[in-house]
Amino acid sequence: MAATATAQATDMRPAFPPPDVSARPVDRSAWIAAFRHVRDETERRAAPLSPEDQQIQSMPDASPTKWHRAHTTWFFEQFLLKDRAHGYRIFDERFLYLFNSYYVAAGPRAPRVSRGLVTRPTCEEVAAYRDHVDGAVCTLIETAPDAALAEVLAILEIGLHHEQQHQELLLTDILHAFAQNPLSPAYDSGWRFPAPPAGGTLWLDGGIVPIGHAGGGFSFDNELPRHEVLLQPVALDRALVTNGEWLDFMQDGGYARPELWLSDGWATAQTEGWEAPGYWRQAGDGVWSGMTLAGLKAIDPALPVTHVSYYEADAFARWAGCDLPTEAEWEAAARAGLDGAFGHVWQWTRSSYSAYPGYRPVPGALGEYNGKFMVNQFVLRGSSVATPAGHSRATYRNFFYPHQRWQFTGLRLSHGRA
């Protein structure tokens, strides 16, 4: 990952993000470069993995690497090439069914839980699928009539951001898979977390503030419309909660005191047998280690805690006598300059994931992208060590269920409301 982060610094100007979709004249070669850049990054992330590694789905929430590679390709074939690329030949009609994830409007699809059972096409055949589609997309960018370009680029751009989301999932999913293996394999033995952000407090005065994407550059539909909210005065910690603080919580009975927990959280913790963050294991001598992309490593108390669920984050905040920030507080703080906002861990907020006032999904199949998931999940803000470069912004709304913890999810505290 460290290598990944620097890979795109070889040129003066990174290939991603591409120019604004509305910029005229259209710089077609810049778009092709952005496309190639994102597509290559997926392959770079898959490269250390054997065909066996790429095959498996270690739980229903995760997907095989091979599937990520094929599904992101399907996205361009389904939404961009099929109806817009003149003379395009569908690579394999059956893939339209096999690699649709959840787009009901795009037709029938294979059940999610059986993604790991599809051994054919093999990794090699998926590579050929990617090549086929990549060529056609580049040709489309080069040759699309000017009048069609606006729509082509709009879809292309969402496809690139979509693929970047799967790049992050590819890593979190393989980490989950490797964590099931008694041999604790390493994805990349040189992988490590960046240095953590420093401490201190960021004060917000409260009052009416604008929230949401303001135009200029890409955003997903769930970041819109920009609107005003009324904030209370609040202070946010500049530092992320660390492993060391989490060990204090554990030693103070954090996982054994129901009064610290939400009722549903306590029930989940009991059912799942949680006694520590995800992937943590205690050796016979009481020392904790954790499964990482570099394999099993001793817990470093200075690093941000990660692989904690919303339920755990909420219990920790209650134990600490603090709160989790709301997503509006987080966004206002990010604008005011929040340390470690991006590139460490996704940060749980105490905001349920719901529509901004006046939100309407985009028409058509791509309207299923975000809106239909606006229930039962919580918003996370920032980005993580696994998020690809160019994919972070202050208005970004990530979301997961409160029991999930296979992502790089952590927290920062807010307080001072009294």
Add this chain to the structure above:
Amino acid sequence: MAATATAQATDMRPAFPPPDVSARPVDRSAWIAAFRHVRDETERRAAPLSPEDQQIQSMPDASPTKWHRAHTTWFFEQFLLKDRAHGYRIFDERFLYLFNSYYVAAGPRAPRVSRGLVTRPTCEEVAAYRDHVDGAVCTLIETAPDAALAEVLAILEIGLHHEQQHQELLLTDILHAFAQNPLSPAYDSGWRFPAPPAGGTLWLDGGIVPIGHAGGGFSFDNELPRHEVLLQPVALDRALVTNGEWLDFMQDGGYARPELWLSDGWATAQTEGWEAPGYWRQAGDGVWSGMTLAGLKAIDPALPVTHVSYYEADAFARWAGCDLPTEAEWEAAARAGLDGAFGHVWQWTRSSYSAYPGYRPVPGALGEYNGKFMVNQFVLRGSSVATPAGHSRATYRNFFYPHQRWQFTGLRLSHGRA
């Protein structure tokens, strides 16, 4: 129920709600009257039910009538009498365990799912338990030293509102039980819904408005602290969505069009086989009837739809091109005079149930009353036909999971945001 609603009109002044807890001098007899009134209402609601009826728990979310009668009694014994009534004799030590619902701090408790398995104590023994506790509570009210009264009345008051909540559950739980019986028994053959509210639109200008309980009279802790929120301009329908409108939704494929549903909602509807609101059944001739407290009755298109989940309410709103109101919008509208706000059906809002800014639970075991449930649920506002008199207010926050529909839950629409 119609009888119930009028029963307390025989006096000039209803026994419930009692005087303000801070009123001095304390009118002890008025508090005794309020206590007797609430306790009697529970028994009046249980009276039509045989010992067999009172025994069963027809699903994990529901509880037996007998348990409701015993648990509300336990509440007074545990939180009021045990430590505060001089010389009080515990009726049966084992009931402290048997009839605790979820208060972890109050000690161990029988598992929720086995409530229906406790055939002993019998209904008669529970009646004796109620008599024993009732006598002791009245004696405590009469004889408590003035210095102790404030605390006694504060606990007493929460106990009364707690019992009123169980009075509503008693009816919804027995309706669920009877709905499982192929004989479709009637709880009260004379029971009927009140006339529905009229139509029209209530406009709100938006801006900063206060939300939450203001002091004066009882509220639960989740209605506090009162605070300000920024509203967008919005219009709320004065009428509740009716059975007739719901039939239109059904005939337009409402239960067969995934694009109308949240993803989790669609999955639930498929798993549960939902094709209509809860308790609706279609005869061979296509005519719909519904299980009610008066037994199986033809669906009346003019009445408010009820026994719909949040998922269904949300899908209906999307189909109608409208929204569900937020709880703040609902509360502002209720202050502005909203028709049919109370006494028909609880109204789903699109607000997740969460803490108001600065919320802190009360210390001690009663602090478990509300706060620990603030996740994964949605707020309902208003009150229903099953809510006892004196239990409704504009700031009241009811909450259920989005898949639940055995309560009297319906909806009203909001719109005009564009």
Add this chain to the structure above:
Amino acid sequence: MAATATAQATDMRPAFPPPDVSARPVDRSAWIAAFRHVRDETERRAAPLSPEDQQIQSMPDASPTKWHRAHTTWFFEQFLLKDRAHGYRIFDERFLYLFNSYYVAAGPRAPRVSRGLVTRPTCEEVAAYRDHVDGAVCTLIETAPDAALAEVLAILEIGLHHEQQHQELLLTDILHAFAQNPLSPAYDSGWRFPAPPAGGTLWLDGGIVPIGHAGGGFSFDNELPRHEVLLQPVALDRALVTNGEWLDFMQDGGYARPELWLSDGWATAQTEGWEAPGYWRQAGDGVWSGMTLAGLKAIDPALPVTHVSYYEADAFARWAGCDLPTEAEWEAAARAGLDGAFGHVWQWTRSSYSAYPGYRPVPGALGEYNGKFMVNQFVLRGSSVATPAGHSRATYRNFFYPHQRWQFTGLRLSHGRA
């Protein structure tokens, strides 16, 4: 139960079993007496139970007392009265559906798992149902034309034996229900086990022996046809395995040594957390007690162990270096005079429950009585303390799944084969 066992000794000749169905002339009054005797015994067993007790179904395998009372009545209405009693009025058409257990050919039926949800009809109404049917059956016995009598008596007789089976289940099912109640209620505080059989060994020489019912008196179809089998020489213990011996097994790690167990048995024991026979509980001081029909009682080491599954019986036998007898060995031994064969505990054999060579079920709905269960179960021989008088015989084949242990099930050992 002790009372029950002696109740019928007040007359010189017990009312049950009735005369042979083929005896001529038919002694109609003796048949009425037998019918009354069996029907009364059911009511005598239900008498100590409150309506609440009679309502519940504490697990899918068990049924409510009220249901046993109604279902045994339905059996006579469905198979005897409906088509054969001139002018008979069905008590309630809906009961034909409600109280059918599993007779597919007799029409649709309520799902087994919801038996405990049917609070109406009440116990009182079921009593009226019993009276109605009892009167009609007695009238039919008195007035049936001679030509119809053979068939009437054949069905009547199977109905009586069927009801006796439910009398045993009534006790084992309520014991299971009471065992779920933290108050450990007693069904009959005077209930106790009979003195256990003495020790010693019964030797069988082996060779060809006849197995199955020989004619004369009642048998179920699964005891037919009588046929020959080849036995190996074998010795059977005259004593039943006792609680004391079971404690030895436990202290020797019986529940912690997988090598003693069948693979499926070990998996079941782990999943269910078995560490002792069913209903055994260990106090803080290590002393074992067990839930009985007289409530919670100290374990008596001299009594036969009961509430053990086949899996446990098999593991015990392996631990003891012995076998469980086959059902043919047991039957041959019973003919040779086996101590404690009847009236203590049902005795697991190592024979899977299957059809005797040439077995064919009787035609019609009653053909579902036994044959369709001939898979996945094991044969138990003898009878238990809960078996009503007149219901035991050497050829009787009881059967349960190998994981079940809520019946009065124990074991005796065989050995000496070497």
Add this chain to the structure above:
Amino acid sequence: MAATATAQATDMRPAFPPPDVSARPVDRSAWIAAFRHVRDETERRAAPLSPEDQQIQSMPDASPTKWHRAHTTWFFEQFLLKDRAHGYRIFDERFLYLFNSYYVAAGPRAPRVSRGLVTRPTCEEVAAYRDHVDGAVCTLIETAPDAALAEVLAILEIGLHHEQQHQELLLTDILHAFAQNPLSPAYDSGWRFPAPPAGGTLWLDGGIVPIGHAGGGFSFDNELPRHEVLLQPVALDRALVTNGEWLDFMQDGGYARPELWLSDGWATAQTEGWEAPGYWRQAGDGVWSGMTLAGLKAIDPALPVTHVSYYEADAFARWAGCDLPTEAEWEAAARAGLDGAFGHVWQWTRSSYSAYPGYRPVPGALGEYNGKFMVNQFVLRGSSVATPAGHSRATYRNFFYPHQRWQFTGLRLSHGRA
């Protein structure tokens, strides 16, 4: 498979089975040849499969190809090399844990359901493991002192037969995996069933016959001890039940008539939605095809039906007015010359899988091989098209649960008992 069947005919004398273990002097090279032959056959069967194919476990009952290759290797390492091969170096200590299947006495083992999650070691690494062990086994055979040879050969021989069992599973497991893939991949497009056996009837007179292995050549412990049983006169069909006959059964409502089914079988069929044998699919035009090792093929009515469960076989026999034979009848018939006994489909018998009289497992970990599975399963006799050459014999007892049908399981009928 056709290729497989003829592969070993290149020499005059097949390498397998090896000489009798008691033959002296020991022909070490013949044993090495037999070992090589069996090990090569496993690799030959795995050869058409990609690393992705070899990785997955498509249901808990099945195992990945890679696991079969590793586990059969582990068997030799664990039971033969570890304690007996002087100077043997364990290939990887962790494999002793990873590739133990169910041998409790051999130490802890990875849970069965997670076999498909172990992507490392890769297929290549497993190939190296096989080479390592193969070399050491051959060296051991060559160099073991004469005094140790008897034990070495006894374990070696059971290891070879064990590996042959996994060779069959390898094919049935990959067929199950491919059947989950919407693309219906072919394992070997040239694979086909052998010509079916001809019709006619084989009569057995009944009387006392010997059953079980007689000595001379290999047998598993469950084929012992040889003992006598008493047979009734019976006739067995020489032909196996065909797909055409099964279509008749289906068209006569075979899957829709509960009276034809065992109660547990009917429940399974309803839960699983069975309407045809395993892997059968009906096209829009009503034509049936079935998934085979050659991919999806039209059903050939002349071939033996396969992939039917015991429940289905039992229902078919009842529908046909016949029986399934007992395993003793089958064995006696096989000795009398039964057509198509071997190499087509395993044939369900109506005998529960249980111990022969006097059966005792062998001491040590290998004693877990058969005995602990002797409950809840039914015996199948013969062998199938997937059984490797040299692995069939008349006394062989295969066993599966009555609901399982992913093996090549079919049936033949018996009758004429009347």
